Amino acid sequence: MHKDLDTLIITPEEMGRIDRAAAASGLSGYGLMERAGQAVAAAALRRFPGALRFAVLCGPGNNGGDGYVAARALQEAGAAVAVHALGDPGSLKGDAATAFKAFDGTVAPLAAYGPRPGDVVIDALFGAGLSRDLPEEAVRIIEAVRDSVLPVLAVDLPSGIDGRTGAVRGDAFAAAATVTFMCRKPGHLLLPGRTLCGEVEVFDIGIPARILAGHAGHMRVNTPAVWRIALPVETGATHKYVRGHLAVFSGPATATGAARLSASAGLRAGAGLVTVLSPPEALAANAAHLTAVMLKPVGGPDDLAVLLDDERLKTFVLGPGFGDFGKARTYVREIAGRGRRLVLDADGISAFRDEPDALFRLFAGGEPRLVLTPHDGEFARLFPDLAEDAGLSKIERAQKAAARSHAAVILKGADTVIAAPDGRALVNANAPPWLATAGSGDVLAGIAGAHLAQGMPAFEAAASAVWRHGEAGRAAGEGMTAEDLVGALRGFDRTG
Template sequence: MNDGISKLLLTPEEMTAVDARAADSGIDSYALMERAGEAVAATLLRHFPAVLRAAVLCGPGNNGGDGYVAARHLNESGVVVDVFQMGEPTRLKGDAARARDNFPAAPQSLESYQPRNGDVIIDAIFGAGLARNVPAGVRDVIERVNGTNVPVIAVDLPSGVDGRTGSVRGAAFVADRTVTFMTRKPGHLLMPGRELCGELEVFDIGIPSRIIHAEKKQQIAENGPELWRRALPSNRLGTHKYKRGHLVVFSGEASKTGAARMSAMAGLKAGAGLVTIAAPKDAVGENAAHLTAIMLHAIEDEAALSDWLHDERLQTFVLGPGFGVGEKARRFVALLSERQLVLDADGLSSFKDAPDELFSRFSGIPRLVITPHEGEFSRVFPDIAADTAIGKIEKAQAAAARANAAIVYKGADTVIASPDGRAYINTNAPVWLATAGSGDVLAGIIGALMAQGVPAFEAAAAGVYMHGEAGLLGGKGLTAEELATQVRPL
């Protein structure tokens, strides 16, 4: 398998276009179905050698055809096979009908399937292109199966999972393994689809890479170093601390200083040459008691910040962690509108009633990174968040275009989006990153990369990845304080 292809993400619409172009080029479409079905059968035999019966659940399209091919190969290998068809088998068309005719036994109705001990289910009802809720009869079968311990192998995607968004269309199988072909779809990586897929295998069934590249239109990818490594700063001998950038993190009041310190420490560990915490006077002492390599500067109000900004070396800032929600945050952001800014937490929530005030200040080359979790996204982009017709990728892309900013739409399936339409799905973050203060650490990492000259979107994508790697290094049970110490430059 060409890893350059298997690591791609194609939307269901793009994959449909690939299939059509392959057929138009003279490739035998039934031969492709044969290889797909063979791959599914091989997966069952490899991982479930003790199977007593293969229960193959077939849908009304080509996904069902893949199921019939798998059923035939399993039958020929000596496995007991029963096929259960959704709808009338005579309504199958084209390659799917040919696959049905080549299977030696008549199918039973899908609704009649009852799981039993020793079964392994092949879910070939719907593929990645499902764009509606599953019918009631299919939902009943899914719920019946999910209530047992019978293993499920999904063909392309677990039936009920939307291949574009990863969302569940009414109900979906919980698969032990998922077998897909040529490339993955966004629904394989987005939640809850990623969790419902179980172990994912990508099989090459013989479609030329030129066809796949020709039909890939969306700038969607899995986040990884190959996408942004060239944008990272080089480690040349002639560098010094100012060339590595000066990052400023704003602190909150005396009782809310910890978040800024975690962000600042993460920035230092991520490679910034200097890191300063800018704190109100009542928080200077509290911060000073905990700082060593991180510097401290008293900033009480707008006048003090305006005066300090005469130093042109101050170009990159993090505002939000523990800062407090309100007018002060908005006034500080106005002063920073010509600089590079990571706006997180309280800083972002300060604009919930006036998001356009924020967006209007950051025109031109993107220099703003916004890092909302689900609730913050809904407050700042309420209409986008409420649009049920689009998924997380499209929401992040729309928000990035509106704000002219890199958006880090956080969650178990964090999506990083650029105003130019690029969108990366992050997958390396362990579940234990869901801990208080984790987002503060992320903001510091992104700010440090921007301070070192990495463009906003690449800094956001690389920062999210580095954050995940730090979580993996820290292991289960880590706190945000420990997470900050695990940050390593890439």
């Protein structure tokens, strides 16, 4: 597969257009199905060498056709195979009908499948195009397989997962592994689908890269390949102001820790200078814990205005532990009015819950200067209509939010999505589950601020911050704290 397509995410609708374009270009649809089914059979034999029998469950469409090819290949390899069909396989059309006719064996009804010890189930019932609840007959088989604790190899996507949203439509197989074709689909990466796919293998069945690129959207897996070109260039002339000056607003004396986490992460992530902007009453608390991070008193908008007269101070983080919503809105207006860049997190987001459009107007037009870092609850405060729309995937919610706010949006979670106002979207896949700990989001905000301060565009700064945050979590290990996360931050590999 062309290396630029390794990270591509294709919706089921886009995949349908790609299949039609491939056929129009002269490629054999059945040839593609043959390669897909052979890949499934090879994966089954490689992953489950001790299987006593492969139970191939075939659906009423092309996913079922892949299953019939796989069953034939397994049979030719000498494996014991039992094939069960949902619906009448004699009513299959096109390539799936050809695959069924090429299978020389018995096909029993799906309802007749009885799980046996030693079975490996090959799920070829429904692929990524599923957009409705599973029929009851399929649900009963899923329950039987689950009760029997049998391993499942899914074809394209475990049956029951919506390929566009990752939602479970009634019930779904929990696969040990999934074999998909050409590119990942959103359902492989978005929760809860991600947890049910097992290890995902992406197999190139021979559709030219030009066809995929011509019909794909702007969704990718978040990896350095996507944003490495935007990393700041380091030369012998680099000095601390070239690397950027980041300022992080502190909360009151009883809530200073979050800002210090952000500031420490920003310094560790590469900002040349980092300053905590502290209310006067919190100066002593902050000074007792800061060394390389600088400290400035900011008691109100007049103090901030004086700081903003220094043109070298261009990037801010506001929100971690901040507390005062009214002052937050005032500071954001001042920062936006001076053309500065801002990471708005936590309390900074909540401060605009009653007037989100006022926030969006402040940063409208020009190159995006705002990075928003909401979790689901904070997202609902700024974008209540999008949060309530059950028909949208997490990717689609983030894309619409980014377009509305003219910001790079980091919609956090185990399946964090990063979206740009122009429609680009990335799904992050490197974050370990133990990143869900107090202060982790404050660290992420500081990393994003550091990347902005070094001159990266908002979307690339956000995406690289999320990826780096995940890598630090992996390095810190299970049981880590937010302080450990800061210490585990490493530099970028700029050679790839």
